[in-house]
Amino acid sequence: MQILKINGKAVEVHAEPDTPLLWVLRGELQMTGTKFGCGMALCGVCTVHLGGEPVRSCITPISAVGARDITTIEGLQGSAAETLKAAWTAQDVVQCGYCQSGQLMSALALLKKNPDPSDADIDAAMAGNICRCGTYPRIRAAIHQAAGKKIA
Amino acid sequence: MKRRTFLLGAAGTAGALVVGWSLLPPRQRLTTAQPLAVREAQAALNGWVKVAADNSVTVVMCKSEMGQGVYTGLAMLLAEELDADWAQVRIEQSPIDKIYNNLASVVDGLPFHPDDDGAVKRVAGWLTAKSMREIGVMMTGGSSSIKDLWLPMREAGASARAMLIGAAAEQWKLPPGECRAEAGKVLHASGKSASFGELAMLASRQPLPGKLSLKDPARFKLLGQPLRRIEAAAKIDGTARFGMDVLPPGLLHASVTMCPTLGGKTMRFDGAAAAKLPGVKKVIAVEGYNGGTGGVAVIADTPFHAMRALKLVSVEWDHGALAGVSSEDIYRHLAQTLDRETGFGYYSQGDVDAALKSAAKTISAEYRAPYLAHAAMEPMNCTVQFKDGAATVWASTQVPDMARSAAAKVLGIAPEKVDVQVQLLGGGFGRRLESDFVAQAAAIAREAGGAPVQTLWSREQDMTHDFYRPACVSRFKAGFDAAGNLTAWHNSSAGQAIVPQVLQRSFGLPGAGPDKTAAEGAFDQPYEWPNARIGHEIVDLPVPVGFWRSVGHSHQAFFKESFIDEAATAAGKDPVAFRAALLARHPRHQRVLKRAAELAGWGQALPPAADGAKRARGVALHQSFGSVVAQVAEVSLAPDKRIRVHRVVCVIDCGFPVNPNLIRQQMESGIVFGLSAALYGEINIVKGQVQQSNYHDFPALRIDACPLIETDIIPSREHPEGVGEPGTPPIAPAVANALFALTGQRLRALPLKLA
Numbered sequence: 001m002q003i004l005k006i007n008g009k010a011v012e013v014h015a016e017p018d019t020p021l022l023w024v025l026r027g028e029l030q031m032t033g034t035k036f037g038c039g040m041a042l043c044g045v046c047t048v049h050l051g052g053e054p055v056r057s058c059i060t061p062i063s064a065v066g067a068r069d070i071t072t073i074e075g076l077q078g079s080a081a082e083t084l085k086a087a088w089t090a091q092d093v094v095q096c097g098y099c100q101s102g103q104l105m106s107a108l109a110l111l112k113k114n115p116d117p118s119d120a121d122i123d124a125a126m127a128g129n130i131c132r133c134g135t136y137p138r139i140r141a142a143i144h145q146a147a148g149k150k151i152a
Numbered sequence: 153m154k155r156r157t158f159l160l161g162a163a164g165t166a167g168a169l170v171v172g173w174s175l176l177p178p179r180q181r182l183t184t185a186q187p188l189a190v191r192e193a194q195a196a197l198n199g200w201v202k203v204a205a206d207n208s209v210t211v212v213m214c215k216s217e218m219g220q221g222v223y224t225g226l227a228m229l230l231a232e233e234l235d236a237d238w239a240q241v242r243i244e245q246s247p248i249d250k251i252y253n254n255l256a257s258v259v260d261g262l263p264f265h266p267d268d269d270g271a272v273k274r275v276a277g278w279l280t281a282k283s284m285r286e287i288g289v290m291m292t293g294g295s296s297s298i299k300d301l302w303l304p305m306r307e308a309g310a311s312a313r314a315m316l317i318g319a320a321a322e323q324w325k326l327p328p329g330e331c332r333a334e335a336g337k338v339l340h341a342s343g344k345s346a347s348f349g350e351l352a353m354l355a356s357r358q359p360l361p362g363k364l365s366l367k368d369p370a371r372f373k374l375l376g377q378p379l380r381r382i383e384a385a386a387k388i389d390g391t392a393r394f395g396m397d398v399l400p401p402g403l404l405h406a407s408v409t410m411c412p413t414l415g416g417k418t419m420r421f422d423g424a425a426a427a428k429l430p431g432v433k434k435v436i437a438v439e440g441y442n443g444g445t446g447g448v449a450v451i452a453d454t455p456f457h458a459m460r461a462l463k464l465v466s467v468e469w470d471h472g473a474l475a476g477v478s479s480e481d482i483y484r485h486l487a488q489t490l491d492r493e494t495g496f497g498y499y500s501q502g503d504v505d506a507a508l509k510s511a512a513k514t515i516s517a518e519y520r521a522p523y524l525a526h527a528a529m530e531p532m533n534c535t536v537q538f539k540d541g542a543a544t545v546w547a548s549t550q551v552p553d554m555a556r557s558a559a560a561k562v563l564g565i566a567p568e569k570v571d572v573q574v575q576l577l578g579g580g581f582g583r584r585l586e587s588d589f590v591a592q593a594a595a596i597a598r599e600a601g602g603a604p605v606q607t608l609w610s611r612e613q614d615m616t617h618d619f620y621r622p623a624c625v626s627r628f629k630a631g632f633d634a635a636g637n638l639t640a641w642h643n644s645s646a647g648q649a650i651v652p653q654v655l656q657r658s659f660g661l662p663g664a665g666p667d668k669t670a671a672e673g674a675f676d677q678p679y680e681w682p683n684a685r686i687g688h689e690i691v692d693l694p695v696p697v698g699f700w701r702s703v704g705h706s707h708q709a710f711f712k713e714s715f716i717d718e719a720a721t722a723a724g725k726d727p728v729a730f731r732a733a734l735l736a737r738h739p740r741h742q743r744v745l746k747r748a749a750e751l752a753g754w755g756q757a758l759p760p761a762a763d764g765a766k767r768a769r770g771v772a773l774h775q776s777f778g779s780v781v782a783q784v785a786e787v788s789l790a791p792d793k794r795i796r797v798h799r800v801v802c803v804i805d806c807g808f809p810v811n812p813n814l815i816r817q818q819m820e821s822g823i824v825f826g827l828s829a830a831l832y833g834e835i836n837i838v839k840g841q842v843q844q845s846n847y848h849d850f851p852a853l854r855i856d857a858c859p860l861i862e863t864d865i866i867p868s869r870e871h872p873e874g875v876g877e878p879g880t881p882p883i884a885p886a887v888a889n890a891l892f893a894l895t896g897q898r899l900r901a902l903p904l905k906l907a
């Protein structure tokens with residue numbers, strides 16, 4: 001048994017320590033907003049925040065989590081997150097939507113570190129998140145919008 | 153003659169069955185055989201819409217949402233004619249019923265040239281539409297949803313509106329003709345007003361209207377507007393439910409490993425060590441179903457327990473018929489086929505042999521394209537509960553009734569005993585037109601003693617057990633007169649055909665005859681060749697092939713639009729002007745081409761990239777799924793010679809633009825999808841085994857390689873055409889042509905690699 005701090009709440013989990021965080025979230029905790037895509041940290045759909053940093057939950061065993069806060073898409077709250085979600089809505093970013101939880105987690109982590117990212121900053125921070133539907137142009141626009149830039 | 157003989161034969165698949173049927177007009181797609189299920193205080197006004205006392209208007213959605221925006225686009229059709237308040241519109245996935253069968257895609261599958269509007273085409277289209285209503289399938293694909301439901305869903309809206317008005321008129325004792333609907337209410341000049349919710353129950357007891365009138369497009373309020381996606385909020389807050397997000401109580405999880413050789417099966421396995429691990433319920437062998445490959449599955453209490461235990465299972469495989477097949481041999485075999493054959497003739501004009509013989513100049517070239525995986529972000533998965541002789545299937549599928557049949561067959565029950573719950577699709581791209589994974593999940597659930605089981609493939613299993621875009625080799629010859637005018641166009645390609653394989657694996661029918669999807673993009677194009685012959689030879693191979701976004705167009709557009717660029721170069725002409733000269737009788741195509749050239753600044757100097765690298769432009773024009781798309785790509789080379797695409801200008805004529813926002817999204821999507829294939833995509837098969845396994849060796853375009861994309865939509869009042877796929881075909885040739893302009897290297901193989 002281990003206590004994880006997820007979205008501000010202490011949660012008791014019973015999975016073995018080598019279980020990747022992704023499968024604890026999706027399995028035992030039935031929090032399905034975080035997705036499975038590749039299992040090798042190649043696609044980013046499983047991105048969550050660990051101690052405020054974006055990590056790939058598919059390769060992060062719960063034994064490595066320790067006391068750090070975990071934030072998932074379900075816990076994406078606060079003014080920065082709401083601004084980001086509003087920008088995602090305004091730009092109508094999503095298509096199939098499967099990768100979008102991961103995209104949003106990566107985008108929020110970027111904006112927390114760099115409130116006014118350039119295109120190059122966005123590309124560098126978001127290159128770990130694949131979208132097969134090709135929502136990238138709108139992701140760029142939404143991040144700029146969330147950063148307060150005027151969008152044409 | 154050969155072509156026509158085949159066509160009548162194809163239409164005649166139905167021919168034997170159609171005697172005595174009459175062609176049903178779209179309105180006979182109005183009501184389902186079984187009444188729709190409704191919740192309390194909700195009434196179904198026909199097979200497409202329910203209205204509830206809370207004023208919600210629930211659109212019954214027979215198409216699968218896989219990112220293409222169909223929930224929004226189709227709901228707009230119905231809401232427009234219903235005069236619903238868009239904010240009150242909800243979406244609910246439909247049951248399986250014949251009224252939802254996809255007619256448009258089947259008629260589009262007939263191998264006619266778009267310009268051929270002759271009697272044979274009309275008769276074949278009519279017969280096919282008629283028969284598909286009865287024996288056809290519910291299918292989301294072929295960029296056909298709006299085209300298929302343009303009339304039926306508008307008529308459903310108009311019919312429901314008439315019933316709501318009828319109810320109000322009855323209540324108010326006024327003539328219906330004096331009442332009108334607006335934004336979710338029925339109104340009368342006297343000031344009387346009733347909401348749809350108040351009228352729903354009474355409306356449901358009104359007779360179906362005998363006569364319907366659809367709005368004049370000038371009165372459209374929703375159609376033509378760039379509305380945002382109706383399901384976006386759930387995809388932003390993480391509550392959207394995809395196939396692998398279903399959580400029935402008592403859910404077990406299965407992980408599978410399939411024979412690494414496609415089509416192989418399990419000879420024997422040892423699951424004893426796996427069975428001892430915590431959480432493991434069962435280790436079983438599974439057959440290859442519906443064209444799939446056999447393997448071994450572990451059923452456990454959690455996904456991780458199933459995956460971890462699977463690693464301890466040792467399997468001895470029977471590698472089967474593909475064990476000797478490698479892609480290099482296949483390319484050689486396809487080329488050798490073209491040494492002997494020119495293929496089944498899909499199109500001919502004039503006398504191409506004579507024109508080539510008398511030409512002042514000729515050129516020739518050979519092109520090739522590899523197998524491709526779909527690599528949708530959501531790996532294949534399906535959840536099945538089989539209990540008391542009935543089953544529930546939760547699946548992300550593009551073909552719910554084929555999925556139902558596949559599960560029913562495996563479980564040995566009637567299809568009516570299988571309830572298919574279609575979930576959101578985490579990408580489809582054609583992969584989810586197959587039901588191999590559904591049948592497999594049913595076979596696994598059969599062993600679970602009534603518990604629901606979610607079978608989830610790893611990315612590696614997904615990529616190595618796909619139904620791949622077929623590899624293809626294509627040869628061209630072109631002839632010119634002394635003035636540099638194109639006088640002859642000869643094209644033969646060879647590759648596997650998809651439809652015969654699909655018929656075999658889905659229906660057990662022997663597939664035969666030409667397959668339009670193999671040659672589409674080569675023969676069905678607008679260029680006015682004075683003399684031409686375009687053929688395709690089907691080469692039967694056991695590699696499982698399937699529909700990959702834009703299907704034949706995906707590679708045929710690359711071949712054709714690259715070679716026409718070669719022809720322009722040989723003729724010493726500008727690529728845009730050269731194409732335009734071949735479109736004298738096709739003003740629609742000319743307009744699209746010229747608009748793209750204008751927006752891209754074609755002919756004007758192009759400043760270098762930020763790092764000083766020289767840039768160049770390339771153009772491509774292609775017609776697919778009824779729409780015409782031109783793209784101009786701007787490229788440069790990075791210092792390490794990596795190909796960079798900076799900007800893509802895209803112009804589309806898709807008929808009436810139902811929702812310009814969704815059309816732009818689909819152009820962006822199609823371009824990015826096509827760029828992944830153009831720059832990186834290649835599946836190699838060695839001894840029947842796919843060598844690529846995950847996104848590291850089958851890369852997808854990432855944001856740092858994504859160009860600026862500018863889309864322009866040609867205004868039109870014509871019947872709406874497809875948008876989900878037509879953005880994909882032109883991008884590879886546009887980039888290849890730009891690379892030729894930049895480097896002088898003509899790249900004739902995908903993915904594009906500079907020497």
